[in-house]
Amino acid sequence: MNTEINAAVAVVGPGAIGTTVAAMLHEVGRTPSLCGRTLRDHLTLLEGSHSMTVPGPVRTSPKQITRTADLVFLAVKATQIEAAAEWLAVLVGPETVVCVLQNGIEQVQRVGPHAPRGRIIPAVVWFPAQAQSDASVRLRGDVRLTLPDTAASRVVAEALQGTRCAVDLAADFSALAWRKLVQNAVAGLMALTHRRSGMFSRADIAELTLAYARECLAVARAEGAELGDEVPQEILEKFQAAPTDMSTSILTDREAGRPLEWDIRNGVVARRGRAHGISTPISDVLLPLLAAASDGPG
Numbered sequence: 037m038n039t040e041i042n043a044a045v046a047v048v049g050p051g052a053i054g055t056t057v058a059a060m061l062h063e064v065g066r067t068p069s070l071c072g073r074t075l076r077d078h079l080t081l082l083e084g085s086h087s088m089t090v091p092g093p094v095r096t097s098p099k100q101i102t103r104t105a106d107l108v109f110l111a112v113k114a115t116q117i118e119a120a121a122e123w124l125a126v127l128v129g130p131e132t133v134v135c136v137l138q139n140g141i142e143q144v145q146r147v148g149p150h151a152p153r154g155r156i157i158p159a160v161v162w163f164p165a166q167a168q169s170d171a172s173v174r175l176r177g178d179v180r181l182t183l184p185d186t187a188a189s190r191v192v193a194e195a196l197q198g199t200r201c202a203v204d205l206a207a208d209f210s211a212l213a214w215r216k217l218v219q220n221a222v223a224g225l226m227a228l229t230h231r232r233s234g235m236f237s238r239a240d241i242a243e244l245t246l247a248y249a250r251e252c253l254a255v256a257r258a259e260g261a262e263l264g265d266e267v268p269q270e271i272l273e274k275f276q277a278a279p280t281d282m283s284t285s286i287l288t289d290r291e292a293g294r295p296l297e298w299d300i301r302n303g304v305v306a307r308r309g310r311a312h313g314i315s316t317p318i319s320d321v322l323l324p325l326l327a328a329a330s331d332g333p334g
């Protein structure tokens with residue numbers, strides 16, 4: 037196996053999602069360069085009883101970067117974009133594609149100002165992966181991304197071709213991204229109750245979930261996402277069918293006392309709603325609670 041580091045492809049933020057994508061590239065001999073916050077000499081991906089090592093080191097200073105990359109996978113949390121901007125400043129040139137592996141629908145607006153020369157591509161990340169206490173990452177499920185069907189996305193698809201990371205280029209990307217966002221917004225309720233999926237079997241929570249998902253859906257449609265009336269019920273049923281102890285990353289972050297991605301997962305609904313003159317009374321109650329849970333004080 038060729039383990040020469042390919043400086044043309046960089047992963048910024050080698051956490052749960054970044055480690056998974058790095059491992060998929062390494063597995064076919066296209067080991068990317070790694071840019072992170074914590075010094076590590078390698079990354080570890082766990083799948084069932086199988087463990088894969090991705091050679092590093094994880095670079096921790098942008099001063100170590102000597103050339104721009106052709107492709108950057110940005111996989112920091114949305115709350116960490118500004119802190120990671122110094123990496124984008126050295127990695128992104130006029131030809132660079134930046135594929136943003138983050139939840140939400142605002143990747144281009146949020147990352148674009150920090151990479152004005154690059155071509156920013158949002159992604160819907162479909163696979164669940166979780167960083168463990170020893171920094172290894174446990175992958176659960178098949179690795180799959182959906183990107184908008186554009187020329188820059190094809191650079192990403194080519195880089196991942198032949199790996200176990202499937203890439204779909206979707207003409208209806210906005211609808212897919214908004215549908216995932218509605219699901220993520222609903223999952224925010226779990227961060228407020230400190231409860232796992234089992235809570236969706238309560239009639240009162242089910243009623244709130246449907247009402248909130250309908251509020252999100254109205255905004256999504258005003259944004260041009262073609263989503264049907266069935267979406268809120270389908271999302272509720274998905275949570276109800278999940279194992280009762282299934283968590284969600286916003287609840288995991290809450291339990292760990294980390295900042296929450298509430299603004300890109302929930303705040304966006306109220307912000308976009310306001311822009312379209314749509315009232316969002318449920319968001320208006322939830323958002324201060326999520327913001328305070330995330331950022332305090334107290």
Ligand SMILES: NC(=O)c1ccc[n+]([C@@H]2O[C@H](COP(=O)([O-])OP(=O)(O)OC[C@H]3O[C@@H](n4cnc5c(N)ncnc54)[C@H](OP(=O)(O)O)[C@@H]3O)[C@@H](O)[C@H]2O)c1
Pocket residue numbers: 048049050051052053054071072073074111112113114116119120121123137138139161162163164165166167285297
């Ligand atoms: N995990 C999932 O299953 C999943 C599924 C779908 C979507 N997503 C979305 O994917 C995005 C990434 O999530 P994640 O779960 O992979 O998060 P994560 O495990 O916390 O990974 C974030 C990584 O970024 C690093 N980082 C933080 N600040 C940095 C900086 N200034 N420069 C460089 N690296 C920095 C972190 O370093 P440290 O190791 O030092 O903290 C960590 O390695 C989020 O938007 C999330 O909502 C996640």
